[in-house]
Amino acid sequence: MLKPKETFKVTPWIVEGEVNYEILVEKFGLRKIDREILNLFISAIKEIPPLIRRGIFFSHRDLDKVLREFLQGKKFYLYTGRGPSGPMHIGHIVPFLFTKYLQEKFKADLYIQITSDEKYMYHKEYKPEELERRTIDNILDILALGFDEKRTYVIDDLVDIKYIYPISISIARKVNFSVVRAVFGFNESTNIGMIFFPAIQAAPCFIGYFVSKENKNCLIPAAVDQDPYWRITRDIAFKLGFPKPAQIHGKFLPSLKGLGKMSSSIPESSIYLSDDEVDVRRKIWNAFTGGQPSIREQRIKGGNPDICRVYSYMYFLFEPDDKRLKEIYEECRGGRRICGDCKEELINKINYFLKKHKQKRESIKEKVKNYMLSEKVSLEDLERNVYRLLR
Numbered sequence: 001m002l003k004p005k006e007t008f009k010v011t012p013w014i015v016e017g018e019v020n021y022e023i024l025v026e027k028f029g030l031r032k033i034d035r036e037i038l039n040l041f042i043s044a045i046k047e048i049p050p051l052i053r054r055g056i057f058f059s060h061r062d063l064d065k066v067l068r069e070f071l072q073g074k075k076f077y078l079y080t081g082r083g084p085s086g087p088m089h090i091g092h093i094v095p096f097l098f099t100k101y102l103q104e105k106f107k108a109d110l111y112i113q114i115t116s117d118e119k120y121m122y123h124k125e126y127k128p129e130e131l132e133r134r135t136i137d138n139i140l141d142i143l144a145l146g147f148d149e150k151r152t153y154v155i156d157d158l159v160d161i162k163y164i165y166p167i168s169i170s171i172a173r174k175v176n177f178s179v180v181r182a183v184f185g186f187n188e189s190t191n192i193g194m195i196f197f198p199a200i201q202a203a204p205c206f207i208g209y210f211v212s213k214e215n216k217n218c219l220i221p222a223a224v225d226q227d228p229y230w231r232i233t234r235d236i237a238f239k240l241g242f243p244k245p246a247q248i249h250g251k252f253l254p255s256l257k258g259l260g261k262m263s264s265s266i267p268e269s270s271i272y273l274s275d276d277e278v279d280v281r282r283k284i285w286n287a288f289t290g291g292q293p294s295i296r297e298q299r300i301k302g303g304n305p306d307i308c309r310v311y312s313y314m315y316f317l318f319e320p321d322d323k324r325l326k327e328i329y330e331e332c333r334g335g336r337r338i339c340g341d342c343k344e345e346l347i348n349k350i351n352y353f354l355k356k357h358k359q360k361r362e363s364i365k366e367k368v369k370n371y372m373l374s375e376k377v378s379l380e381d382l383e384r385n386v387y388r389l390l391r
């Protein structure tokens with residue numbers, strides 16, 4: 001296990017330790033969101049997206065270009081995804097909520113790739129019978145967040161492979177093993193499925209151009225660990241005749257237990273979308289906070305919201321009102337608020353959210369078809385048939 005501040009690791013498959021985003025920006029060669037980007041958002045949609053204002057989406061590649069071109073009348077489409085390795089927790093929904101916001105504000109098409117193939121090939125313990133169950137389960141959780149039915153296309157890799165395969169092989173032909181080895185750290189014992197997989201995850205970066213002529217650019221909102229995929233994709237985009245896909249990167253929701261990010265493999269560190277009220281209460285009461293050992297000390301010295309998980313959940317997801325958030329922060333610092341106050345407030349908010357979520361999840365069940373790429377678009381319908389890419 002890594003110790004705090006010592007070191008951290010971010011790859012598409014492993015995120016460990018307390019991530020220092022400043023260092024990550026340097027290491028990955030990303031651009032931080034700056035004043036220019038904020039101004040472009042204001043020109044385009046008259047506001048700064050709340051998750052950007054809070055610094056949760058913090059860096060990018062070519063976002064300035066996509067926004068500038070949007071202001072000149074060039075539409076972009078969105079692409080994001082999920083590897084169904086297990087049940088979804090509330091950390092997983094942060095990029096999807098942000099994507100939903102962008103879809104609404106920019107009236108953008110959206111492609112959501114479900115990579116059960118990736119999880120099957122990567123996790124040796126993944127059982128074949130889990131593939132379908134987890135895929136459906138995760139799709140329901142994602143769609144329950146409320147995407148625009150007309151503009152959203154879910155790509156289930158195993159079912160929709162015929163849509164993306166021609167794109168994947170045209171990408172694969174241009175990427176050498178030495179490149180994926182360097183970017184992903186693959187080696188002699190990496191299975192050959194994983195070596196090809198980057199070409200599958202890259203394909204939706206281009207599929208939007210085949211579905212609609214309106215799509216002039218691709219923007220990918222995703223957690224920052226996915227960035228390595230887009231480095232490769234950006235390198236070969238021009239060779240295939242497409243613009244480089246742009247990205248906007250998000251931070252990870254911290255673990256409830258104090259070190260690192262919320263993780264599916266440590267159940268008590270996460271709030272699952274399927275948790276009941278009792279689970280939520282127990283987990284939040286056991287969460288790591290910035291509080292003092294006793295109420296008396298807390299009243300005298302005040303707490304530290306900057307390290308507090310309960311506060312960070314309000315910050316990431318559950319307290320949209322900036323003014324209220326600031327009040328909570330200051331009340332905590334000043335000792336006027338004790339941890340129990342915050343915990344109760346957060347428990348109520350999460351339970352309310354989950355109750356609504358479960359209802360929406362039920363009601364979306366019969367509508368799933370309306371979102372699936374293969375139900376909405378036939379191969380022949382594609383404006384520029386994907387096979388033309390191979391010529």
Ligand code: TRP
Pocket residue numbers: 012079080081082083084113114115118201220221222223226
């Ligand atoms: N590899 C991602 C995961 O493990 C899934 C994914 C596929 C994705 N395409 C994406 C994530 C595009 C973000 C953006 O979760």
